[in-house]
Amino acid sequence: MTRYGTLYGIGVGPGDPDLITLKAVKTLQKVDVVLAAASTRNEASLALSIAQLHLRQGAEVVRLDFPMTRDETVLAKAWRANADTVEGILAAGKSAAFLTLGDPLTYSTFGYLLRTLNGLLAEIPVEVIPGITSYQAAAAHTGRVLVESGESLAVVSGVAGEEELTRVLSSAQCAVILKAYKNMPVIRRVLERLGLADSSVFVTRLGLEDEEVITSLDNVPEKPSYFSLILVRRGA
């Protein structure tokens, strides 16, 4: 019977190399293989550059490639191929760490990998190591409370579409809009209509050299960087 190596899902945090956990560091120091996958090349390289500070000598780096498409068939095929690669590594008894910027269970592709693997086999030992999310880092950087006492917090993706954004944001005292990069005109319109524009702050490329905090949504470019989010708190 095959004795599989452990698959680790590691959150390396939001970008600042010091915002990784001790547990992630200790795990990176011992794994045999690092799996770097992402929907964009930038994200993969950033996660990998953080991990590389901690890898032991001789650790292998394997890139999992995903085509930039929304075609479900093409994507499923890529997932299948990548899952096969991962399975081969683990079946050889090697441990492997799948890297995620932020947290492996918060808008990450790690869930897809798990599901694709689970379809094949249930015997792979899996351990998930959480990471600081981009929105926690943005809140910390701007000194804004995310949520407190009796309030609730809604976390939503900016690519969700106008209807979904309106639905989620209209009922939340506190909210985070992630991936606020290609839908800005719609996001701005929804926030203005709900009277939330003045209590919103736009944060982009946090922890990178050209990070920026924009407190008036009017000053946000129509097509910001991929690493952009908006913090909302009613009355903030």
Next chain:
Amino acid sequence: MTRYGTLYGIGVGPGDPDLITLKAVKTLQKVDVVLAAASTRNEASLALSIAQLHLRQGAEVVRLDFPMTRDETVLAKAWRANADTVEGILAAGKSAAFLTLGDPLTYSTFGYLLRTLNGLLAEIPVEVIPGITSYQAAAAHTGRVLVESGESLAVVSGVAGEEELTRVLSSAQCAVILKAYKNMPVIRRVLERLGLADSSVFVTRLGLEDEEVITSLDNVPEKPSYFSLILVRRGA
């Protein structure tokens, strides 16, 4: 003019001493004073025991006490007194770290401290260091995706009351109910009514010796531990 020391808001993570960030560790290693405050004694001691692994010799520990009451006047007075204590430390040029289990800007008392201090003075340098939240740790422990692709995530406090719980949970595909400790009958009723009971998992005292994961809400005690939460994902 007074030259204030820096006030750090440090998230020490959910309880596992290895789920603290490198940045928090490096900061704890250099601060002059550690401020341990919490609404419950348990929470304060747990945060402090994690921090104490990293403090330099000679670092002072100052406990900020808060009365266990919902009386706003009594609480405001306690905040005032605690803010005075903190201000005295910072005004003496010492740096201080206010500890929070989890994240300092997610259901933490750090926001209150900031507001009470800001009322007095704007010149205090403040730095916030985010921490892994209890719900990220619970998701990692159970291997459950918190939220992905076009979904949204609602984070709500279990003490919020039936109406608020119903409102928030009825529109979310994914949700986290924190502080699921004294309101369990109401929480269970709301989840059942919304058809979410079967896709919920109850996690208590995670990272502590008596941690427990309960997949059927029927088996959750009426009055669980303070450190309890529920992960919800429609169709999970």
